[in-house]
Amino acid sequence: MSRPIKLFARPVTYLAALLTLAAASLAQQVSIQLPADHATSQLTPGPGEELARSRCVLCHSLDYIVGQPRLSAAQWEGEVRKMATTYGAPLSEPDIRAISDYLARNYGAPVAAAPNRPPAPAPAR
Numbered sequence: 001m002s003r004p005i006k007l008f009a010r011p012v013t014y015l016a017a018l019l020t021l022a023a024a025s026l027a028q029q030v031s032i033q034l035p036a037d038h039a040t041s042q043l044t045p046g047p048g049e050e051l052a053r054s055r056c057v058l059c060h061s062l063d064y065i066v067g068q069p070r071l072s073a074a075q076w077e078g079e080v081r082k083m084a085t086t087y088g089a090p091l092s093e094p095d096i097r098a099i100s101d102y103l104a105r106n107y108g109a110p111v112a113a114a115p116n117r118p119p120a121p122a123p124a125r
């Protein structure tokens, strides 16, 4: 007569092993060290910098700003509006204006001397 195979000979032992494993994996701390901000993603200090940083870094690096070719004020405003309308950046109208001004002031293209256009104000540093 054959004996039934006792698969779980000592359930308490299995349970203890399982709990030990679970505890070990819980105790394992996961910590990550992010690299320091890239030098090129430091925004130029000035009025609007904090606002721009806090709003624009939500989705991507500030390299996207710093690495752009110099844009005109209208182009910067277009960029900021595109972030809001196309990509859903949470920006209020005053935010859009303040950030566009900051970007044009610090990352703006020198305005070409065109007829009927007053000279561009010197960038505030």
Ligand code: HEC
Residues within 6 Å of the ligand: 052, 055, 056, 057, 058, 059, 060, 064, 065, 068, 079, 080, 082, 083, 087, 088, 089, 090, 091, 099
């Ligand atoms: C809701 C997410 C989001 C926020 C917030 C955001 N962006 Fe973007 N941005 C994007 C996406 C998506 C792209 C396109 C990425 C790509 O093509 O690789 C992009 C691309 C850009 C580019 C590259 C040129 C272009 O038009 O693709 C610039 C410049 C830029 N963003 C500026 C800004 C500025 C300035 C702010 C803050 C006002 C901002 N972004 C905030 C999502 C965002």
